[in-house]
Amino acid sequence: MATFEGRTFPEKPQLTMRWPRSRLCDHLPETLADGYSIRTYQLGDEHRFSELMQLGEFDPWDEGKLTYNLNRIIPEGWFFIDCTCSQLPVATAMCLHNYSGDAPFTGDVGWLACDPNHRGKGLGLQIAAFATNRFLAAGYSKIQLHTEYYRLAAIKTYLKVGYMPVVNSDGMRAMWRDTCQSLGWDFSPRRWRAETIEPI
């Protein structure tokens, strides 16, 4: 069982979402809520990043996990949103190169999190759009992400940015049907399949 936001959930396979292939030439609007600024990684961000991972209810980060991910981040691909009052980073996301034997130019948006004190202002959507633009500008042809089915705020965020669910089995179809029902989002597997088919 997994615990998230004080509730327990049975373990299930991760959900995958992919950027639609008809939108690989897009550039998303880069907006930011008032009172915040965006930047990429600066030396010393690691500690606050680890706090943000904790606030996002991810498993604890150690040196090994950080090194593994640092090896995969593309240049200018680790984003932070700072609160302009406190200068404290309050949201983060990474662009991770993830060649795994099929499509060479595969990139995963990973480790998206926002400090609970700053949620509800669209910072998740805004930082995810910057990360997506970074991959698009770099020419990635398979841009995707993985998440847990109970992370509904994140799933809605990614749907709103434009990512589409990958429905490649009956099990995934059932999970996405339930997720869409919880979010009041259109369940459109046929349309998603045409847009998320593996690139060569």
Ligand SMILES: CC(C)(COP(=O)(O)OP(=O)(O)OC[C@H]1O[C@@H](n2cnc3c(N)ncnc32)[C@H](O)[C@@H]1OP(=O)(O)O)[C@@H](O)C(=O)NCCC(=O)NCCS
């Ligand atoms: C994902 C995250 C960054 C989004 O933060 P945010 O930008 O402040 O987003 P919000 O809290 O406004 O939520 C986004 C949307 O999901 C909705 N939402 C939030 N919790 C929800 C829930 N439990 N059920 C259904 N919808 C929910 C919100 O109402 C909002 O919808 P709207 O845009 O139509 O108003 C933040 O929730 C977070 O850090 N979560 C923990 C870490 C995490 O799960 N990361 C994802 C890893 S893949």
